[in-house]
Amino acid sequence: MSAESLKEAFFERDSFEVAEALIGCRLCRKSSDQVISKYTISEIEVYDGFEDRASHAFKGKTKRNSVMFGPAGRLYVYLCYGKHWMLNITTQRYGYPAAILIRALSECEGPGRLTKRLSIDGGFNDLVANKNNSIWFENRASQTVQLKKMPRVGVAYSGPVWSQKPFRYCLDS
DNA sequence: CATTCGATCGGG
DNA sequence: CCGATCGAATGA
DSSP states (O other): OOOOOOOOHHHHHHHHHHHHHHHHOEEEOOOOOOOOEEEEEEEEEEEEEETTTTSGGGGGGOOTGGGSOTTTBBEEEETTTTEEEEEEEEESSSSSEEEEEEEEEEESSSSSHHHHHTTTOGGGGBEEEEGGEEEEEEESSSOOOOEEOOOSSSSSHHHHHTTTOOOOOEEEE
């Protein structure tokens, strides 16, 4: 039985449910020379809703964050600190801003490093994650994984309450 | 228009 | 610990 490719419906639900299901899944990428690589997702962060002070969406819809307000299963890719591309996958229904940041793969630590490794840049923003776009997700083989929840990284600006919420999900290996 | 500031990383 | 590096956000 081959792995199942994750569809829009997988992402169109509560962001924290998606996070629990997404950790341990595979991020798949087909390079320009048609070689397929698959990586285990080991660290992610949830940015959900209108109240989350650490989320780009907190101050409302802008040109940059508009993808977060769109339908689920889209890539939200933005430039951070002038040099690093951050890869997110959107969750929830149209109109509700939410996304999950991919922070690490078992084979590559760091949100900026993994986009460089997979050759992902701003051109991928708002793309649907599917095989046609050479980037997609696949279900994990085992039903259960060990995960730990901890505070998100680099969001001190959001204040003590929001910066300390355990919205970072790490694969416990 | 000027200035500030990042959902980070690599080098010293 | 600090500089890189640049677009979005903010304020004059």
